[in-house]
Amino acid sequence: MCLVSIVNFLLFTNLQGQYKSTLTCPTCSTTSVTFDPFMYLSLPVPSTARRAMTVTVFSTDGSRGPFSYDVSVPQFGTLSDLVQALSAACTLGDDETLLITEVYNNHIIRYLEEPSDSVSLLRDGDKLAAYRLPKHYEKSPLVVFTHNFFIEHSGADSVTPQRKEFEAPLLASISETIDGLTLQSIYLKLLNPFQFSKSTSSLTDGERCSGDCAVDPMDATPSYQDESVPLEDNPERSHCNTNGCEVMDGPTKSYCGLTAVSDKEEDMELFEFYLTNERNDIQHARIEMNDLKLIETTPNRFHVSVHWYHSASRQYNTSVLNNLPEIHKLELIPKESEDCVALQGCLEAFLKEEPLGPEDMWYCPCCKKHQQAMKKLDLWRLPEVLVIHLKRFSYTQFTRNKLETFVDFPISDLDLSSYIATKNEQPNGHYHLYAVSNHYGNMGGGHYTASINQEGKGWFKFDDECVTPISEDIIKTPAAYVLFYRRE
Template sequence: VVNFLLIFCLQGQYKSTLTCPTCNKTSVTFDPFMYLSLPVPSMAKRTMTVTVFSTDGSREPFSYDVSVPKFGTLSDLVQALSAACSLGGDESLLITEVYNNCIIRYLEEPSDSVSLLRDGDKLAAYRLPKQYEKSSLVVFTHKHFAEHSGVDNFVTPQMKEFEAPLLASLPEAVNGLTLQEIYLKLLNPFRFSKIISSSTDCGRGDSDCAVYSMDAAGDCAVNLMDTTPSSSDGNVHSAQLEDGPERNQCNDNSCEVMEGPSETYCGEADVSDKEAQTEQFGFYLTNERDDVQRTKIEMNDLDLLEAKPNRLHVSVNWQHSASKQYDVSMLNNLPEIHKLEVIPKGTEDSVALHVCLEAFLKEEPLGPEDMWYCPCCKKHQQAMKKLDLWRLPEVLVIHLKRFSYTQFTRNKLETFVDFPISDLDLSSYITTENEQPYNHYRLYAISSHYGNMGGGHYTASIYQEGKGWHKFDDECVTPISEDNIKTAAAYVLFYRRE
């Protein structure tokens, strides 16, 4: 009899609906519950800074500030960052943690908490075409010469590590020349000298010419093979060659003709320029931490992916001349993750009980480990699941899920949940068409938890008809006003039907 009365008073019923995403087949089941265990959405936000790099040399890196839930997941971070950087539908983001010039962690588990990332960490994200998501990757770490003042202010070049690695997808077969071509392409956004195509006659048939917008020192190096004056807009000026090939340097649209070989790049000359670039870099096979004796990569090296590594790690040494041709500041200054936002007093994190209930009842996909076997498709599908309240008990127990668990962290959510006391109306959440009792509830007890995951203390507040509310704290029992029973420590709520 006691068990029957307990079940009658406390047991409610869910309606659970599964829908196949492929054929729309639905499956409806009914399950009992003794209490509602509701998630507590956190309204607190964390601002995080991530620098996004291209993997094809098509754009310069850019740092984005994005806001994610304070106790959100990496999936929230990817979603916010994808919107901020206008990620294409055919692209994906690979987010990494960078330390000491190396990628020390690939953030690939969507369910991991962002609380794993500390304020001083540095993040780099790489835009990858989705078609290459499963391809092998090459990770370039690199060092360059920087000016160093020594004794008596004597300036000497010193090798210095770049802070940000560069990353790209690899073809199935890779040799030394392929790696150099990939690396030079990745460096395109950082070059001071960028090539401008020109269809000027170079005296080599219909071959195209290449005109440099700037030389390594930042000056304009213009091809003077064509002596025909340009249009009067002042963008490019040409000079007559009287005593042989000369070089024209332009600053602020004014040109000074200098003696010396002309900067001509036509046909074979482009190849020579590329060869000159590659001689400025030394490539070495290394490991992910760049802490082993390295093996130099030669141009004629055969397939470097014979062992089929998932990621090929290459360290690149820059010659002193190369350091002057690239804007290395972009590679040297990864910003740290921002601090948590300061919440002004009086605007603490809070959420209504109805928001918690709606988060519990919303439709969502099953996890990859909980695939549903569709009888129509004859295979397991990641179905959409929707919960509804079918019947409610006389005594409704609501558990607020204040404790979050991940593989590495345990957190308690201190969110203030604003719950009704005298009239909790759940009529709009009941989906049954059968005649139902009056679904309005009044609060009569609260169990509160103070502390954290490492330890804490429970108290109870109970309402007694005619005597009001009392707080039970171990052996101490004290009256408490109804205005003071709502706190951020509320953990389990007890309602009875009115």
Template structure:
């Protein structure tokens, strides 16, 4: 009796020969079957598909005495010299090293025992000509049809799940539920089964999954077209769709939920699970589904509600492990201090209030002062950050922020924003064209008296005082002339150090002369919706008394550009900018920390209220999740992507996950002595890149810790120490027996 089977879990072909009171001629008969010159060796799977391999030489067997009655003797098959020793006689197996097409030259090797024979199969032509080895079963890539790497990555993880390989290589069609209204008429399961068989066919070339994608788009329009998608979202849909298509329950019974208050959790959990299986029975439930215990506590009446719900995968949050570093530039309005950058550390999940409190300490803010934070973009205030509850996640690393120190007593006065303009000249065909171009960081102040334009000018000159160039530098610019005469330094210094002279100090009859002098100084324009309105020094500013903020455009003359250090006014650092040739420190966190964060108690959000049956009102209850029943295949989704109404973000946190020894005994609330809580990693779906664009690949363990990377149609071996990275997105674990 010969039984030939393929084990996808170990990637080996086992040839078992039962030896029951038979003599040595049994060995000869068996080897003739596998080594006939005229016949093909046929390997059949349960579905009836045939793969054929040729053995060229008759194997001459030694005269081995008969084995012990009732024992099962194994022939150990090896290819290309790859040999794995085994210890148990009745479970001895050999692994076929997977290469590419037909079997090569055969040799016999004995293990030295009377009832065991090891058959070594080697390549007939090491140089590559002639025969090649048996195909690397399962190491087949998927072609990218256009941004379908998300689909390819998830599929490769699933088609290397041992239980699913056994199932879809078998007679799975008998389980298809064509009448399930929640299913896809069996079409999704048939398309997936056909795709899996192509990927596991001997000698397969990269497969183009067009038919599968067509079926996917038919039942999930969100995945139609060729846009980028999330591999975890695709995986969730595929698992649910396969379950419904393969649900063995043709008519789901109606089961009324009972009030189990006061009953032991074990009894309640078992009843929930029985009720679930009564309506849901498929290979997906058998392999991938576990059970949560969900506990809700009303914050008012302390009502406790316990339910037990099935899960297909576990989504773990990535808690922030470090503070966020941010750099802001503080501008003073007292006319004394220069702008000063401050680098502070704030919580990543913090609010604007946390930033202001930390920055106030860093810049020694006085009790009579307050900070106004603004984002600068293209030399303008893009937005004022004036809501203390705003999330700091809204601030990006490449933003440029300033904080203006303002006196508290002036908070009721209107805020004036000074925007700087300078002349820019361009030359075209010998013609000189001039236009005004914005530059520098806006300056702000609060003004009480708007009786004349001179008040605005005086306030602006006060803000500019810290930017005055050193006197000796400016004087040197005017030293000497063509005749060697020296400029009157006293008059020049007076002009430099006395920019605060107010028009009120000049007689009213000299207003025209003063305006002429200001043409070589600064010109001020009130910005409104229609067109800029020039501000006259000796006339009131036309601002409504209800105005809280207005903008003033300041035109700088070339003389003033030389008098002030505009470089100090223009340099503004980003919130965070890595140093040259250095990388930002990578966050690292263990998978255990992620599990602890997932299982900790937390209040429900205001948009996710729980209706308390005792209070008869929606309540923001406290929720606690516990792992109660673990599946054979545990899928862990690392929540790297976060979304809100403003923007999307990806966390590049490095998660240190175990490969061989994930023990969940400390995280499961219900211990079943018959089941192991130890898991081993066998596949990873990776995402590289950011939110705007990225790429998915997969790592797969093909048995005995031999890892391969699946990058669409490319498949190549990788070392185990390479599979841990910050790109790991979805982890696939299988249950193993505890040591």
């Protein structure tokens, strides 16, 4: 036997282990078992670091007012994690689903519909709006309303009216054929939660004001049907805000943001509707209410720009429409409960049963077609020298992350006996640590060191050409990347 063959034989004997891989068809329960060799265990590193995110949820049927929820998701979690947390926070019904969108410059710029996308794609300063929709809304087109109102702009020589857009669009599902009157009815229904109550009707024209307002908006209560919206907590409602005093019909009028709710027939003159595209470019002239067939085959998303008259602006509390909160900053869990996971937790995450990805479908010989089978890994045989790689680096199509999670690994006795699928003719499953490879830095660059236990002499740190003795109690760090164990 040649020297190379001997070396390879010794390496394989000492370093090579074996998996048992079981695939199970979710339809007929047919199983397929294979055995695969491994030279090292590459274990995922579960992270307990969390990210606090704020999302404002809107109804799409006018049944409740918007409300902003603070939810906590894994630091490198997915949109599926965000939807799950937000659904629980807003008590989403079984017949409802959430459509989360990213809002920028008063428009929806992205629909967050891919569950596997990472939340790390969302920046701290982004603004999110979620809409409660019927469970199977995908079968119906959506109408997206952007809206604007007049504000007073003081120049050097004159006062001129300018239009300003409300920050938060409104959204609803619609039928495939829609007319002008139906479009207005849908929009008015969406505005129901923002409408001031009838108590504001006691305000007379004499109580309206220009310039500095003397009327206390706390005397008027918006008719939110969702009692969870604490309007009195908003400091903007303790004085006349931008949406009140500055809204105007033309250059000569300015009122407080409160007045009587108009009769239904007067609603016809509150708004102007225009068909637009996604960039809010107006496509044609104003939509008239007597348009019997505004559009016969509605596209998947139908965009409308609504121009508010001042009379409309005085009837609705628009502070939520004008002030979407930003996503909160990244927050790690408090230091007293550090982001820490045991090595056994990494191993269990690696061995747990999970479905194959859509791109890795398995051909079931019984069903005669590709199926998204369940996959289960088991440790079948362990090597004399066990190398464990901690997967601290994660890659997606758009992101690259490094996990700084502290992994608590045994030094003197790693017991894997309970994880071995077969007990027949197996050596003992106890190992002790003799070396650690550490990585310091991030995805852009870093530095490697090694900690090695020399029999009878203790632990040493190898950092380039510098070798120094170290104590055993500083071996464990968040930089640990590759662990080397020898069977006892």
